[in-house]
Amino acid sequence: MTPHESTTTATHAGSEAGNGADDVLLVADADGVRTLTLNRPEAYNSLTVELKERLLTALRDAAADDDVRAVLLTGAGKAFCAGQDLKEHVGMLRSGDEAPLRTVAEHYNPIVTTIVDMPKPVIAAVNGAAAGAGAALAYASDLRIAGTSASFAMAFAGVGLGPDSGASWTLQRLVGYGRAVELMMLGRKLDSAEALRSGLVGEVVPDDELAARAHAVAATLAAGPTRAYAKIKSTVAAASGSTLAEALAAENVAQTELGGTSDHREAVEAFVEKRRPKFTGK
Missing domain, CATH: 1.10.12 (Lyase 2-enoyl-coa Hydratase; Chain  A, domain 2)
Incomplete structure (x- = not known):
């Protein structure tokens, strides 16, 4: 389920009915922290239309809920988020569906805007790969804590696209203009150690300590001003x-x-x- 079920956890009432093992997004509350867990581990938590819409709704709910004082974003399984689900994407393109051409405006832009404008801290606990829009979700967060297996890659150019999900705005503020352009053009993957050296993340911890450490930081912020x-x-x-x-x-x-x-x-x-x-x- 969620990374902190050893703590006293109350499942968010609005998500309780759908918070089963097969739900694409898990929502749980503990210590003033709302944890949102991307839950498509078999697909490295890649973003389908369903998951994007659920995530956007959950972020807006968290922003509006006064009982939520910090938000923790993470992924189930061995990856944080691999970005856009390309199988769904190519299927729509082949069928002539124009939905993929609208997803930036309808999903990614409002998701990132909600994270950045969230009137409370947002912490990304990056477990494993974060690529493309998935990496951009972490970049948009206020704090990033990575497990040792974490990696970051701007995969847009590799599929003939430019950046989206706010990466053009967030990444250069973290690592500088020149490095941001390099990472976007070359698509080079940064491991957790290089991400820490470059200022992309604030802390790296062993994978088996990531959930507890990220929740502890989020709970500390939740108890703050x-x-x-x-x-x-x-x-x-x-x-x-x-x-x-x-x-x-x-x-x-x-x-x-x-x-x-x-x-x-x-x-x-x-x-x-x-x-x-x-x-x-x-």
């Missing part, structure tokens, strides 16, 4: 394409808003009283 995290995400994203003056103005607006939150007041009081703050996300 989530409104502040949301502002960190939005101000940093905006600053990447703004002038210094615009960034300073955005920081001022964010700090003014956050200064009036219960979490800020609680943190200040806790500091003075020499105790740990208890954040509520308010």
Whole structure:
């Protein structure tokens, strides 16, 4: 099932009926963390229309649910996500179905936008291969923790396509413009050690420790000042394409808003009283 069933876990009520072993997306809650597990291990969690639509709905549900304070994205089996399911894709192309030509606008763009705009942290636990759109899902996340068997590849050029799923925007912010173009044109696979050296991931752990470590990080964030995290995400994203003056103005607006939150007041009081703050996300 999910990576953390040893913890006290409540299955998300909206997914309970469909959260069986044959469900393409598993959803579980524990410690304020909603774990979304891509569950097509026999196909390396490649993305069919069904899985893309389920993932988009689940991400939107998580964004809107105040009880969810962090989101953890991972894959079942030996891969994180191999990207687009090319068997389904080529079948549609052969039949003259134009759905594959719409999937970027209908699925990948809103999925990545929802991850990036999520008002709470999103952590990708990358187990095994992450390729194409699958790698882009990890790039769009706020934190990436990889198992030692993890690998990353921009496979788009190999099938005669350019990047999608936000990879043109996210990857260069992680590794720089020149490296991003190189990885996209050559399609070279990075193993977990090189991904760590290049800044693509923040941490690499043994495969058998990945689920527990990723959940621990997500749970720590879930217990933190989530409104502040949301502002960190939005101000940093905006600053990447703004002038210094615009960034300073955005920081001022964010700090003014956050200064009036219960979490800020609680943190200040806790500091003075020499105790740990208890954040509520308010």
